Amino acid sequence: MLAVATIFGAVLTGPYVLLDIDSSRVAVTSHAHYAVLVTHIFAACLALVLGPLQFIPAIRARRQIHRTIGRFYLFAGVLPAAIAAIPVALLSDRLVTKIGLTIPAILWLITGTLAYRAARRHDYTSHQNWMMRNYALTFLAVTSRILVPLLLLAKVSFTGASGSSVARDVPSMISVGQVLGWIVNLIAAEALIRRRRSRSI
Numbered sequence: 518m519l520a521v522a523t524i525f526g527a528v529l530t531g532p533y534v535l536l537d538i539d540s541s542r543v544a545v546t547s548h549a550h551y552a553v554l555v556t557h558i559f560a561a562c563l564a565l566v567l568g569p570l571q572f573i574p575a576i577r578a579r580r581q582i583h584r585t586i587g588r589f590y591l592f593a594g595v596l597p598a599a600i601a602a603i604p605v606a607l608l609s610d611r612l613v614t615k616i617g618l619t620i621p622a623i624l625w626l627i628t629g630t631l632a633y634r635a636a637r638r639h640d641y642t643s644h645q646n647w648m649m650r651n652y653a654l655t656f657l658a659v660t661s662r663i664l665v666p667l668l669l670l671a672k673v674s675f676t677g678a679s680g681s682s683v684a685r686d687v688p689s690m691i692s693v694g695q696v697l698g699w700i701v702n703l704i705a706a707e708a709l710i711r712r713r714r715s716r717s718i
Contacts, residue, residue: 518656519569525659526562533558543605550608557601561658564594568652587636587648591629595651599625611688617696624699625654646710653702661698665690668697 532540538551545551567590570576577583599622606618632647668690669683 518572519566521659522565522569522656525662526565529658530558530562544610546608550605553601553604557598557605560594560596560598560601561655564590564598564655565658567594568655571648571652591633595625595629595655599623599629611692613689613692613696617692621654621657621699624703625651628654649706649710650703653706654699656702657695657698660702661691661694664697664701665694668694 532542533555536555538545538548541551541554543554545554567586570586571583571590576586602622602625603619606615606622609615609618628647628651632644632651635641635644635647665687669686672686672690673683
């Protein structure tokens with residue numbers, strides 16, 4: 518997961534490293550819009566890469582390191598990325614994107630807050646569960662980009678759509694992939710959490 522997150526993080530941030538607004542993959546309406554988008558992308562990338570480290574037993578066993586990485590993950594990654602994601606989503610010209618990305622951004626903040634509060638009261642089981650849900654939302658950046666080509670391939674396979682038709686469907690499929698991505702990830706996280714609970718009984 519760490520390797521996948523690192524590769525995707527590099528690919529996603531690549532066009533924005535030079536801060537060239539003309540290289541943006543997302544249509545932006547102003548320099549302020551671009552600044553918010555870049556903040557979201559780089560903060561989300563930080564969270565994407567740091568998240569898997571927190572699930573490594575050797576790191577969790579070193580409490581100070583685990584705590585330091587966790588704070589960077591939440592306060593330098595998730596918090597600014599989620600806050601910036603809301604205006605980025607609302608400035609989209611697609612309703613599915615507006616709704617489909619605003620909801621996970623809010624859930625990102627909620628699960629992060631609940632994970633932090635659980636850690637503060639030393640409820641480490643709840644903390645880990647909420648962090649799994651939180652990282653499931655972070656991993657949306659990866660899952661959505663895997664789902665989109667699969668959805669397009671499914672359309673070609675089941676409907677025999679032409680190449681030009683598929684090309685026209687890419688923007689709408691991206692929106693669908695963004696919505697399905699966080700839903701699929703949360704379902705997977707809940708399945709893992711329930712399996713851990715059943716093993717501990």
